[in-house]
Amino acid sequence: MTYEAVIGLEVHVQLKTETKLFCGCRNEFGAEPNSHVCPVCLGLPGALPVPNEEAVIKTILTGLMMGSSIRARAKFDRKNYFYPDMPKNYQISQYDQPLCLEGGVNLPVLAFPKDAQKEEQALAGKRVRLVRIHLEEDVGKSFHLENCSGIDFNRAGTPLMEIVTEADLTTPEEAFALLTTIREILRYGKVSDVDMEKGQLRCDVNISVRPVGTEAFGTKREIKNLNSISAVRRALKHEIQTQIHLVSSGGTVVQQTLRWDDARGETIPMRTKEQAHDYRYFPDPDLLPIRTEGRLRTEAERRMPELPETKKGRLCQTYGLSEYQASVLASDPPLAEYFEEAARSTRHPLPLANLVLNDYLALRQEDPGQVPVPAEYLGELADLQSEGTLNSRQTREVLAILIQTPRPPKEIAKERGLTQISDSQVLEAFCREAISANPKSVADFKGGKSAAINALKGFVMKKTRGQANPQRIHELLESLLREP
């Protein structure tokens, strides 16, 4: 019997806001421990929460970007459990009236891991449905020292958005693709920086297995708090194998909550069903219900960006780019914007795309501190190359100078004497000189070694200090050598 996995995700995203969800403390990573705290986020007696509208707007915007329906009325609830990193011993979350319901995310091929992009699952263009998106407060961070533990409450009360998917996923690669896609959408909406290093995206996964072709779900187990997309893939791979092995050897899966040890590559049980919490959710009497209609929703709609999928399609259509080029540009919205600005000052957008994606990006990586090049100069440079004024080596040379001291590329080319010689009469003279100076190569070529022409081309390039149009020299040499 063959088995398939059924996977659902709960994705926690730290929202990018100036202040925390219910108080005025700064929402900042990496500050001195317990430096961004106040009576509210420390849960002191008498302190009260006041919702941060920016976090609510960003959650609504996420819902709009993912095709969710936005509830006209949402509310906050208290989720009760004791833990030292949670100052009130209840977490303000949303239980039965979250801000966003349903929606879905399409999985594009290039969101899959590179080694899986050719597989059928990547090509299927699957849509993963969402159950809900809600807003809650994050907890503090515990540090376990030698003889005691310490807690940093800077993170306590920062806004955390939870995206819950249907159990629509069947492979670790799909989970990987979903997270990659979600991350891209969130960056588009400027909802979160989604920086994994800073724990801005954390994920709980629910997994069960069942024989292929059956409908009923198997018993699920949950792996909590995975903090990178690749860890999700590894943990799922391990857990699916474990469950299939268990079931196919006659065992049963016991409902359990697990933790993933990425270094050891294994899951560690946290608690079983019997130990499951009763969170005793009830509406938070300190907070009024949220009315999203009107100002909040209008503001979210105003911020609605062009989505990654739409942008890719438009880049392909408008500029004739390949899907790959469009995807790379779309994955970096500021770069895409830069490209489109440059494209307005060129007649050759496709060579411009190559210039941006290969040479410009490479140079920018070498020297991240360089001065930004005005986009129109890049467009002009693409024209100079495409229309034969500069060859590709010269183009790179101009670009390197352009990046240091931005000036019109035509000026740079002129100063440096970098103009491609395409004039046939001039080039023919150089070619004749090459032929008479290299009798051996000429003989080789005539004896059938066609590669020998390269030595002659090299001679001409050297004589012209690299300015000759290589295509033209090649044509000229061939016709001269074939002269009877």
Next chain:
Amino acid sequence: MSFAFSTIQELRKQLLAKEVHPKELVESLLDRISSVDSRIKAYNYLHPERALEAAEKADVSLPLGGVPIAVKDLISVRGEPCTCSSRLLEGYIAPYDATVIERLRGAGAILLGRTNMDEFAMGSSTENSAWGVTRNPWDLSRVPGGSSGGSAAAVAAHEAIAALGSDTGGSIRQPAAFCGCVGLKPTYGRVSRYGLTAFASSLDQIGPLTKTVADAALLLEIIAGEDSRDNTCEPEPAPSFSAKLGEEIRGMTLGVPKEYFVSGIDPEVEAAMQKAIAHLEGLGATLREISLPHTSYSIATYYLVATAEASANLARFDGMRYGRRAPGCDDLLETYGRTRDEGFGREVKRRILLGTYSLSSGYYDAYYLRAQKVRMRIREDFLTAFRDCQAIVTPTSPMPAFRLGERTEDPLQMYLADIFTIAVNLAGLCAISVPCGFTQSGLPIGLQIIGPMWKEETVLQVGYAYEQSTNWHTRRPSLGQG
């Protein structure tokens, strides 16, 4: 005669006329406290030096400039303890001012000290205090009521000019009635709760305990109004509550709920009530019988809603970040368990357990959710009643102050002490208790005037008209008077 016996209004005149300096005033209160508080025990905490220092610098041109105010020990005052009369908060020093405290300071008031209460405001007698009981100034063998018993006793014994209390089910009005002073529970949302240690968030309100209705209006004016730090606070500035004081009540219709006069009312309380009704009629008001059909459900509803909220509100008291932590625990669970076991008193534990139970999975619909539905019905009862009257009059409490220890063994009997006040909180209304007589043995009796939401002006107007045409409020307990 000592300035301690004055009202805010009287003192304001004297302060402005420079007939008294704020420092003299504070000194005479401190004298009074030192002569009577060993018998009453109204205060948990006093800081004479700080009060005298503030009096020295007081700006008498401000609305409460130089007037000392006592504060119930569950409202946060920067740099001072806020124990909520609980062992669990022993050692906690509040690092911030509640909104009402900011406003008192802004109005020039002098913070005198912190008054005793039932632990975390849970109780009706101030017997549930970790720091010992407060006694009724009219009879030291009796309770002052609760939970704001310390505030009421301090005002009644003239150890304070006025005080702040908090009212979740009657905790301002019932002790005001027991101690013979004025207690006002504002409309839910009228006064910011920021800085008020929460018992039941959807019911709690801070309000004044004073010697006169006019003082209650004055104090409410200072503390009420919008506050961006409390999401449930009205988003409007407060009106002038003194505006209608002195306007006659002729032509006004007052409702008398028939369900409040069935059984269990002390005969002396009932007699005083009938006289008060006759008196109000004499002032030209029309008294009319009304019905509040869901009255009998209010205690059960209250004890589900309030305890559910309390079970979450009190979860934060775990000894981790502040307060008293049980020493010598080996692990986290033991620390939680022992800290809360040693820190909370019996009544608090009882209510946490009850609230936790009613929110538990499988019970939520039958208890908490149903209680919320009944709460809506109770609210509708009042909405309907207020179509036919401008205010409702009832006794504040079915009995006068009971003896210390009389009801501590029977929680249900204790809960019944709040039977006339609880529905007001469930419905979010405003109400005032004013003195309306004394029993044969000299115990005060209170008249409750209930108004629709945001109609404090009306209850103050009726209360003022009654007070000014009677002299109950001028009596003083014999205790150490002189």
